[in-house]
Amino acid sequence: MTIRQLSYFVALAEARSFGLAARRVHVTQPALSQQIKELEANLGVSLVERLPRDIRLTRAGQVLLERARAILGDLSDAEQAVRLQRGLTGRVSLGVIPTIAPYLLPLALTRLKTRDVTLDIRVREAQTARLVEDLGDGRLDAIVIALPVPRSGMVAEPLFTDRFLLAGSESRLAMVRAARSPAQVPLDQLLLLDEGHCLADQALEAVCGLANRPMRVDLGASSLSTLCGLVAEGFGLTFLPEIAVRTETAAAPALRLRRFSDPEPSRTVALVRRASSQDDGWMRELAEILRDAAGELLAHAADAGRD
Incomplete structure (x- = not known):
């Protein structure tokens, strides 16, 4: 063989x-x-x-x-x-979920190239299940996903907490003024991503606690940007993570946001590698750059949706 x-x-x-x-x-x-x-x-x-x-x-x-x-x-x-024996050098293959990639990567890749112009960073955008499979099989060096990691034999470095806001048109938000927790949002007005996107699972289960409730949820949108464009024009409501606020509010000026009451629903985003892979400092360096890039986006969203 x-x-x-x-x-x-x-x-x-x-x-x-x-x-x-x-x-x-x-x-x-x-x-x-x-x-x-x-x-x-x-x-x-x-x-x-x-x-x-x-x-x-x-x-x-x-x-x-x-x-x-x-x-x-x-x-x-x-x-x-061998490639990463001197820290974050050589070539790195990184996987990122679709609800993180378009917001975090532009800032993070710029910082990575500024740090080392010779770094060969290769990016794969895919849903969590595929990224975890590719990481486990050695096709990726690390992945950025929301915890928990759905597979053993992995090491996770938490990067940041990403809170969810209620998003929609001004008129739609006015109709649900009393909804101060995700579970109070009427299901017949809720739009989420296609099944298989981790954001849909997080919103329905961990965020909303809706796993055992009857559901009338439209799961037809394939990207968060598409979803934001729809709800900005009055086609329902959705949950928008803070990391996406700057990009999506700029792309859809009619989009309005509202924060939930404490404790605000959130997800923890982490950098994950195989436990069997050697870490000579490259993961810590990469995590610091990703965390710094995310911090800029989260700082921009800090005051969004506050009454």
Whole structure:
């Protein structure tokens, strides 16, 4: 077995298509197919069931997938230990959730480049489940997500507390003047992100305590910016994190905000790495830069929504 064969096999197992897997690893489909055939020949077993429009792993393939991911993760950890042996230098692959990325990254990346123009920072924006998977498999060095981390074997460095405000048009907010806690917001007026976005889960469960309540919630918006544009024009209400206030109020001048009573609903945002990866100071340095960038955004939002 070779590392190339294992990486091609993992790509195939995840993409469930020879064509998609080949594009993911930047080779031609015949080249990937040949490597998989050689891997099967070397092992003496069939790893993949080749179907007309799909592929399925055999039992042997499922066993190999688990081991291959662990091997590739260990290799990534070894590479990272060398790249980051002098702190935050070389190349860093960072994943960020969509409700943080467009607000935090512009400020943070500017600070990172100012600190070290040679730093090769590679950013991936995706939902929490995919980022945690990519971090665990070694495709990312660290991720920025909201706690708790939904997987063991991870180390989290809290960055900041991000409070939620009620957002909508002036007329909509006037209609719910008495709503001083998230649970008092009428569900038939509440708009949230698509299912799968962590902000939807946080708002409904941790923030609103609505996990066991009957729900009539429109989960049709795919981005927080789209959602803010809708509610600014009177199409319901939503919860807006402080970190997004500066950007979204500038983009939608009609958007109005109101703070909830204490204790204000919030989420804790953290920088997360694998526990198995070596930390020679790079995580602390990266966390300080991210925390500083977030502090500027939160300071701007400090007085937003206050009566």
